[in-house]
Amino acid sequence: MKKILVTGALGQIGSELVMKMRGIYGSENVIATDLRKLEGSPVVTTGPFEILDVTDHEAMLHLAKKYEIDTLVHLAALLSATAEAKPLLAWNINMGGLVNALEVAREVKCKFFTPSSIGAFGPSTPKDNTPQDTIQRPTTMYGVNKVAGELLCDYYYKKFGVDTRGVRFPGLISYEVLPGGGTTDYAVDIYYEALKSGKYTSFIASGTKMDMMYMPDAISAIINLLEADASKLIHRNAFNIAAMSFEPEEIAAEIKKHMPEFIMDYNVDPIRQGIADSWPNSMDSTCAKNEWGFVAEYDLAKMTTDMLQKLRAKGIGAK
Ligand code: NAD
Ligand code: SER
Secondary structure, eight states: OOSEEEESTTSTTHHHHHHHHHHHHOGGGEEEEESSOOTTOHHHHSSOEEEOOTTOHHHHHHHHHHTTOSEEEEOOOOOHHHHHHSHHHHIIIIIHHHHHHHHHHHHHTOEEEOOEEGGGOOTTSOSSSBOSSOOOOOOSHHHHHHHHHHHHHHHHHHHHOOOEEOEEEOEEEOSSSOOOSOSTTHHHHHHHHHHHHSEEEESSOTTOOEEEEEHHHHHHHHHHHHHSOGGGOSSOSOEEOOSEEEOHHHHHHHHHHHOTTOEEEEOOOHHHHHHHHTSOSOBOOHHHHHHHOOOOOOOHHHHHHHHHHHHHHTTTTOO
């Protein structure tokens, strides 16, 4: 990979992926793009940055040619809760943006990565140790978009030979940029509120297990899959990858080990709870491990120690 263009680069994943990739491939070689520009962000100040609306195919093709890219990482999308509130907008951005990005990858003959999600599964999917290849009948607009996206990426590989790759991310937990409207956001919010006020009101109900992953493992997964030997990839797109699975009381208990005074109560949001209830408890990552060596370094305990330390270093909760 010599010239990489990233869409949705100011989001939760993009802000960390761009900085990591600039460190590996060179600052000038990672072109960050987003619908908006955040003036002080290192994504904007440390290398090329361009405004790009992914629903504009001509603008994306123009940038791909201008920078002579050989890799396109497509991240721009609406997440599950936002997509459920604005389903038609989600269809237009999530599907319109993806087909534009795949077309650009076909036109300039570049490698392609886009993430799917645990949201690609639904209530009829086996909940525990969810297999790589299984029933996918999601009941959310986000899930419909993700399943269609997985199939579209497979189609562009088979029909046009585009080197498409992707993973199904679980909920991602990070300290650089806040998540952008997902169902798993509670597992990030809880750390901020623990430090700010010593208490947290969870919008996800007690007993609701979901797969989660710490951002450093997610960033490594993207880079490792993009660098993987293509001849070893049987699935290519939508690899299940998981690091830990927990319910709200388990993350609260882990925080309590560091902050014994921390307390959590519940005010369940029926929309996000309904989405969470339709998702798996824990996915089986065997295919990702076997085909390209996926590993996760962080479990709940190691992540909690690091999250609290990094947020304190940012001044979160300081009086
Ligand atoms: P995010 O919401 O944090 O960031 C998305 C970015 O896309 C934002 O910076 C936004 O400004 C930009 N954007 C929105 N509409 C756009 C448009 N029309 N044109 C260009 N940019 C636009 O999202 P994220 O968490 O970084 O997620 C990135 C991808 O990863 C998405 O496909 C998401 O479904 C997937 N994913 C994320 C998670 C997670 O927990 N964060 C989990 C599974 C999958
Ligand atoms: N974290 C994401 C969401 O909740 C999972 O795709 O939408």
